Amino acid sequence: MNENLKVTVIDHPLVQHKLTIMRRKETGSNEFRQLLREIAMLMGYEITRNFPLEDVEIETPVAKCTAKRIAGKKVGIVPILRAGLGMLDGMLDIVPAARVGHIGLYRDPKTLKPVEYYCKLPSDVADRTLIVVDPMLATGGSSSAALTMLKEHGAKSLILMCLVSAPEGVRVVNKEHPDVPVYVAAVDDHLNDKGYIVPGLGDAGDRIFGTL
Numbered sequence: 786m787n788e789n790l791k792v793t794v795i796d797h798p799l800v801q802h803k804l805t806i807m808r809r810k811e812t813g814s815n816e817f818r819q820l821l822r823e824i825a826m827l828m829g830y831e832i833t834r835n836f837p838l839e840d841v842e843i844e845t846p847v848a849k850c851t852a853k854r855i856a857g858k859k860v861g862i863v864p865i866l867r868a869g870l871g872m873l874d875g876m877l878d879i880v881p882a883a884r885v886g887h888i889g890l891y892r893d894p895k896t897l898k899p900v901e902y903y904c905k906l907p908s909d910v911a912d913r914t915l916i917v918v919d920p921m922l923a924t925g926g927s928s929s930a931a932l933t934m935l936k937e938h939g940a941k942s943l944i945l946m947c948l949v950s951a952p953e954g955v956r957v958v959n960k961e962h963p964d965v966p967v968y969v970a971a972v973d974d975h976l977n978d979k980g981y982i983v984p985g986l987g988d989a990g991d992r993i994f995g996t997l
């Protein structure tokens with residue numbers, strides 16, 4: 786099914802277990818929000834696994850020693866409004882020094898294309914690894930547009946992190962942004978004719994913010 790997709794599925798048991806609870810229609814907003822935050826943290830932990838380290842000389846209360854610290858680019862987190870906000874705090878829990886950018890997109894009812902209505906980014910995007918977060922990678926339209934916008938603003942190192950994806954969306958991002966690694970907790974079956982991921986979890990924004 787997924788043979789041509791370039792995507793890393795984070796199959797950690799905690800992530801998968803929590804995702805199952807999120808998918809259930811009985812799960813209320815409060816629990817949904819909390820689980821999304823926890824999964825974002827666990828996914829962030831996996832995504833940052835290969836960040837380079839460098840040696841630093843420090844002094845503990847007992848002795849001098851050589852210890853490790855993260856080297857290379859600093860991190861930026863970019864939630865796509867509004868559902869991406871649900872993954873922000875989990876990421877900040879593990880990368881508290883990260884700068885945060887926001888991107889707002891809506892779908893033009895005539896062209897069905899994503900249109901930017903908000904974009905506020907750290908001034909040094911070119912020097913950061915930007916982790917773009919959005920729970921649902923459905924058609925790939927908004928994720929792909931967000932990545933394009935970030936590149937237009939100078940971003941050079943991008944990672945896309947989503948909770949649930951449809952093969953259709955992964956394919957679009959792979960095609961339009963072959964340089965961007967995509968991390969998800971699940972690749973579901975397909976998109977339905979209303980653009981929902983099947984089986985998915987419904988409208989992530991509505992479930993996070995209780996606007997069902």
Ligand code: URA
Nearest residue numbers: 921923981982988989
């Ligand atoms: N956005 C959502 O919130 N859910 C879907 O299933 C697809 C897009």
